[in-house]
Amino acid sequence: MHYVTPYNRLESAAAIRKGHSMLTVTICVGSACCIRGSDELASAIENLLKRENLEESVELVGAFCMDTCSSFSGVSVRVGDELFTNIDAGEAEGFFYGQLLPRIQREAETS
Ligand code: FES
16 A cells, blocks of 8 residues: 655644634444544544544544445454545555545535
8 A cells, every 4th residue: 555755744733723613523433443443543543543642533433344344354444435445454644644634624625
């Protein structure tokens, strides 16, 4: 999986807080994704949100099978309307900074 370069954290976090928008991130907790580490991924994302002081910008929820587990070997995550599949729980930080954070920023900019 390829991720983009991390951003300037302080500047971006301040901009996001100004907007006070809330992005829904849904992590699959169905049995296949659970075995593949969805609990670890959720905990890691929760910790990264705390680290970046963005807990109020994201609603982190769980959902049962998103019907992609038979095609991929990782965890399925929906960020807003966009579905990500095959997320490796061990690459939570890369997913957070490369995929999730830019969407949090865009959400804040459009609200
Ligand atoms: S259990 Fe997660 S997509 Fe099926």
